[in-house]
Amino acid sequence: MSGAVLLNIVIFVPLVGALAVGVLPKDRIALPRLTALAVSVITFLLSVVLLIQFKTGVAGFQFVSHRQWIPQFGVGYTTGIDGVSLWMVMLTTFLMPLGVLASWSITSRAKPYFVFLLALETGMLGVFSSIDMFLFYLFWEVVLIPMYFLIGMWGYERRIYAAIKFLLFTLVGSLLMLVAILALAFSAQGHLTFDYRSLLGTPLSLSTQRLLFLGFFASFAVKVPLVPLHTWLPDAHTEAPTAGSVMLAGVLLKMGAYGLIRFAIPLFPDAAREFVPLMMTLAIAGIVYGALVAIVQRDLKRLVAYSSVAHLGFIVLGIFVGTIQGMSGGILQMLNHGLSTGALFLLVGAIYDRRHTRQIADFGGLARSIPILAGIFLFVLLSSIGLPGLNGFVGEFLILVGTFFRYRWWVVPAAFGIVLAAIYLLWAYQRVFQGEITREENRTMRDIDVREVAMLAPVIALIIVIGVYPKPFLDRIEPSAARVVQTLRHGSVISPTSSVSQVP
Amino acid sequence: MPLNLPAVQLGGIGPEIALTVTALVALVAEAMVGDKISRWYLPVIATAGLVVAGVLAIAAWNTSKVQLAGAIANDDFAVFVKVALAIFGLLTVWVAREYLEREGIEESEFYALVLLAVAGMMLMAGAADLIVMFLALETFSIALYVLVGSRRRSLDGQESAMKYFLLGAFSSAFFLLGIALAYGAAGTTNLYSSPGGVQGIAGFLSTHASSNLGLLSMAAVLLIVGLGFKIAAVPFHMWTPDAYQGAPSPVTGFMAAATKIAAFAAILRLFDAILYPLRWDWRPLVIGIAIITMIAGSIAAIVQEDVKRMLAYSSIAHAGFVLTGVIAANDQGVSGALFYLVTYGITVLGAFAVVAMLSGRDEQRVRLTDYRGLFYDHPLLAGSLTLFLLSLGGVPITAGFVGKVLVFGAAVQAGYAWVSVIGVLASSVAMFFYLRVMVVMYMQESEDAQAALPMGSLAGGVIALCAVATIFFGLAWGPLFEVAQKATFFAGG
Amino acid sequence: MTLYRQCASCLPLTGGMIFSWFLNPGWLIAFPLLGAVLLLFFGKRIGRFAGVLASGLLGLSFVLGLVLFGAQLGTAGSQRTAYVHLFDWISVGSFRVGADLTLDQLSIVMVLVVTGVGTLIHIYSIGYMEGDPRYPRFFCYLNLFAALMLTLVLAGNLLLLYVGWEGVGLCSFLLIGFWFERAKASNAAKKAFLVNRVGDFAFLIGIFVLAKAASTLSIPVINALAGPAPPGPAALLHQPLTTGIATVASLLLFAGATGKSAQIPLYIWLPDAMEGPTPVSALIHAATMVTAGVYMVARLSPLFQLGSALTVVAWIGGLTALWAALMACFEFDIKRVLAYSTISQLGYMFLANGVQGYSAAMFHLVTHAFFKALMFLGAGAVMHSLAGETDMRKMGGLRKAMPITGYTFLVGWLAISGVFPFAGFWSKDAILASAWHQGQYALWAIGVGTALLTAFYMSRLYFRVFEGPLLVPDGVEVHDGRVHDAPITMVIALVPLAFLSVVGGLLNLPPSLTLEHFLEPVVGRSEVPAGLTPWFLASLALVAGLAGIAIAYMLYMRPDGQTRRAALYPRLRIPIAAAANKFYVDELYGRAIVLPGKALASFSAYTLDARGIDGLVNGTGGLIAAISDRVRRVQSGYVRNYAATFLLGVVVLFSIVVVRLATG
Amino acid sequence: MTSVAPGYYLVLAGLMFTIGVVGVLVRRNAIVIFMFVELMLNAVNLIFVTFARMHGNVDGQILVFFVLVVAAAEVTVGLAIILMIARRRNSADVDGVHLLRW
């Protein structure tokens, strides 16, 4: 089977699965989740095949398939992945089975739940594999709907508020991007097309570039999210069901960063260059601000959510510093953040399942009653604060060193974010897991079970693998990253399709 | 002195004739059969009439003639709108059938009026003379005044009919004044130059410097006002929420879908074709109207508690969105607007079909709170309504998204990207109230189990059809778009 | 140039010892790491054998270390460095870092200390931790610590060093907080980690500076670039570091060391770290981890030497030594006294580094590891038999009750007090000599003063705890067999350490200066011709030490000591009160950093975020809703209002056209 | 018959139209309101006739016919609606009808 076909299969298997779940008989409670698990695992396995077939050292798109769709409007069904999207696809397919496993406790309305979850996967995969920008936008927005329902129907107390906030926030940004996409397509020479590859290098005046960049940026910045557009995030993450939080943090946020890398920079390189200081300021503001706010959170999940703001700040920083280290680190960090924050949400979810609270004050001394979960939590936490030897460090280090190579002073506040990360996470760990057990109900919690092991073990393994031997990951990222870096550094002078040269 | 009778090309008004005849047949049929047996034959007759009208309309595709002494333009544009109207009529009739039965007002007059209204709208779509346009407008307006008030037992219905009527008559006067001024300027009300040697307004425009055309600009303003009233553009929209709320739900859907496309057909023809040379005069005004329409419609909707009223405000906002296509005044804009109107019509008809189904006898259950937990009681209905709402909100893979892309794209192409930006911002505000409905349907528990639905499979079928179409035109919208693109060809223009 | 750098960053550099696969220094790390992994996953099943397993594996590393040491000795002095490239770690663009190990004379010394002392402490812990519910976990952490410490020591590049650097910090966190149920322990653990993080933050930036300036993180290459150009064609490729860069980089790295090695201003975590089990204090917070900074400075000595950072190093070291010694004088908690003592001694080592006495620093590092570990273990034994009591005011005359502990502690005391001929005497003397030789007389004086203070507070500790009449805390039974020497496994560790504390000086006796010569190829030739020059300096130091002991004797051993102390108290009330509160440094940091930080965080979270940004968001929503409410009220229901609105629209549109018409 | 300049007629028509508009706004009886609408239509008729004279054709006069027909049709339906409501409420006061609002 050719990779191109396989890629499309990977994209649509979850959707088919969703339809299948939709027609399952009503009375079998376990059936939807088992089906969903099977579908997501199959998707993952298929994507592994894709990973194996992926050619290292190639900067351009691979597994490209193109079909006319709406020729009257220049819209094609064009998919393909490069080194950036590859890992996002992998991350998505990897996290989805975990998300399904984390949703085991959902027995009421299980059918629609798993339908939405699987539909979400197709949307996310589509976002990462679309080459046609119309298609991209389609998937981009389609993702919102299942997530809206996941938050709104299966979330916690303030779920409706969170769901609406999530959707409206992102929608405003997205729609601005839509206008920008249209403006871009209409300003390109020749016949109307939405093919990303054809639109690359569209000659645009600087002022146009600026406006269009901001249009795209509006969408991506909300999604990432950059301070001060982040306030949807804590609410959405906190109120979403565990799988929803995992997908939100793990994948949805990455869509924003991915968009910056894929579209905002290569399409409008001159404007992007001009905006670098602003972008870096926002990124660093996110790092410091997210961490500061996280420190005093009282809700464990909310704390993790704010940590995402800080982490995504790192990623955006890496994207915009204009060094291959920064960019590669940023992309790797997208993967890392998906793993570690995803795992943190899984863990918080696991604890919530046991105690039905997320308030830090309700815990204390849990390391005694649930030592293994505590240990895993600590482990993941360490990954999240960038302990060397674990995955987070590799990404953060590359980002910071990449930043330092070009912007010496910017690195100081950014690196200070690592200290802050240690503060909020360790303090939270201390309050939740250490000390005496102060509440009786905390004494009798059951420790990790097989399902949770199955859910967490792969993440842990990957955290170590990436931390110790990130080479296979970086090798596949680097060529594609180098191309974007080059565009960012040299503006539209150099055609982004020219050969890749080493950028320090 | 011989009377120069024009060639009576009845084909040019074939659909209208067919509809009128069918309406009369329906009236006669009821008079003959009486109300002793079930009135199933009425919708059958109506269906037949609408189908025939649609077919006759299609037959004129690609012929593109100005007929009947310059009174009617049988171009692809008109054909497109006529076919859309026929479809809207069909959907309305099918939804209405069970609704009317439930409400106990299944009368031949209802069907006849729907048919006559469609006839009037079709005439409007093809009108190549301002006075024809006016007559067409009055024809369907008068029919709608009555249809809105057809729930005679309901004070709501009566009130909405009266408000609609009074304001409608008021606005007609302005429209008429506009025609008078246009006549004053051009000495004719014909839009196109006809073979008989009469110079139409289009020809008049081409021979005069636009700086001398103050009178025509004035006329344009008044025409905008009159038509803006029909499409529910702010500030001429005030009747809309009340009329939509009080009218029987199928009629509301019909108004939202059909009235809008008919009036927009006139707007598109008048402004984007005939008065195109005057665009620097009317465009700023239309931009202003479009912007406040989009914003006010969206904003006013978000606190509504009555679903019909909310959808009314939403339809106001949608008028604003379509107006961005008008502003663009290019082929993209016209075809986009047409596409938008067709898909919007289908969607909104579906939505009102759901509302009609759920409202219960006398439309007692139309409050947002009545929709609580709908998903758990009627998942398919809730799902369809969700789909329609998403389409109205412009979420991808639904037809509504494509429509928005096309009209906003047209505005962008014409250099009015900023209008599009305002449009998308307004539509995200608008999204809020669609979300509210979804919140109620999915995320809240129903207080009492939903009453059994007194409406049957026909309306259900319409809903399903609309749902499928909403998705279909959201994914495979190429063909419809292509047709809409062809329909931008105006006769003689 | 690039070639040189790239080559340089891809080890091996020049040839050195050739290793077979099993003589690879990687195994040094692998053994304890294996132990950690095994204990992590199968700890419960291994159970009581955890201690044996862990000690055995670390012992294996020690043996291997000895073998490697032997192999080194069998090689020519300049050929003793070995570079091992395990695998590529992070490589993006021209930035490449591998998992590289460097085994040279400097690292083997550290390896032997870490594995040797480590093994002894492991063995000690078998007894000490007996019966703890998380017994296997303890050894898992210990082994993990050893593995990471060895990584730090063996690292061939700064990034790998950083791995170990942070890794041991993590283990420190885990072990301090081993009894996490105690709020104090978990607080101390967190504090240790965070304070270290602050240092690491600077360290990391130091790494960035070097990464940019040197285009590599390889320690040998950086050292080479900091030094003179090599002979031959390589000189063309040699692009030396500037002094400015070197200063900045070394200061940043040293800032990291102030965290890890508990120097001013980041020493505050170490006294609190005593909340951990005593073997941890011995191993991590006395013998090994805290010396990482000292080692790092020695390791990068060419870099430090190139710039002017060494002055800072020396002064920070000296001031820390004095400051911590002062604090130790007023402390009553045995372990805390030892902790301050450790800080002080570490300061000593930095002082040595700062005056380019790298080998002296290393020498003191080694001897300190011996006697401080010994004393910690001794203190642990005391606590073990006194139900965990640490307040020395509640103890006395324990030497008779627990003779082995008492006598070994006596050795440690004499060693640290710098009494001839114990190990401490020689190493301290080497440091003072270096300082004197460098012309740093002020530092030398500080060193001497510190020596006096050290002797005083250690004597105070020793006299109070082990001499005098038997005194035990309330609730501890004194009858037979209750207060006694610790179990054999614990004692087993004390004796060798005591022995080493006595003879440790042999490593570097003045005439032969074995250690110094051994390290010479790495840290360079010491300028001091002989350790004991000039002789009178040595005797002065000795005198200082003896004076300290004498003062302590007067105050604590003599029968009238009580009254003298009572006479002193009023005069020293303020310093004593201040010292009891650690001179309010924690409070200072609390007021100056933590409180404002928390306030800022609270402000950000609850005011800026919740009210400000989110308030704006919700406010926008609310505003729209409010507008909506207004707009809906326009829809009054009165049809004539509607007509008026309609008319308004008409008139407005009309006006626009009329104005256009009128104006042309 | 020499005649007055058409501008005067137009002004008259404009004034009458406006009076119609104002009447719609200020009167409360539905029937009266409707009569003012008729007044507006009449004013437009005058404009048609005047423009017909200005253009020298009778098209404008024909348009008046159509307006007449429309007016007739509107009156029929309109009065029926008003009657329908008035019967229920016993009043033709439009201000009494505002159930549908907001």
Add this chain to the structure above:
Amino acid sequence: MSLAVIVFGVMFIVALGASLAMLFSPNAVHVALFLVVAQVALALAFLLQGAYFVAAMQIIVYAGAIMVLFLFVIMLLGVDKREALIEPLRGQRQVAIGLGLLLAAEISYSVLRGVHLLGLGNGGSAALNAINQNPGNVKAIARLLFSRYLLPFEATSVLLVVAIVGVMMLARRIDTAAGLFEPRQPAEPSAPIEAEREAV
């Protein structure tokens, strides 16, 4: 001052006066009668401008038929009902008058200006007179009506059908057996359901 001017003046005053009188008559019957007066005056204006046939129609259809219908309905609803001339809607009257004045001024100015810009004057009078001479006003109208205006003419038939059908429908008896449906009062605004209060 020619006769035409005098006649025009009278017509002008009567038409305007009747219109204004409509505004101020509290009684619907009076309003209707004033409207008839205005329409008759307009018929005079039509005559003055050579629209003879239309003038006749104006009187017959408008002042005759339509106004009778009005009066009929007024009678039906009670002829003696006087409309209170107080304005319950705040600002309505002021707005109406203000906007009305503005509108009148704007229409008058712009129409005159527009006519002026186009160069239209009394020039068409001669042509119209010619038509009225030959073939005559009625003939000319008839010719046009059945040729150029054939479709609108036919369309009026549909319009009338619609009106008839509409009235038929409205006149149908209400099925009172089912009871008259009183709608709920509209909800007080700004009472959004609790979930959204938080959301907005």
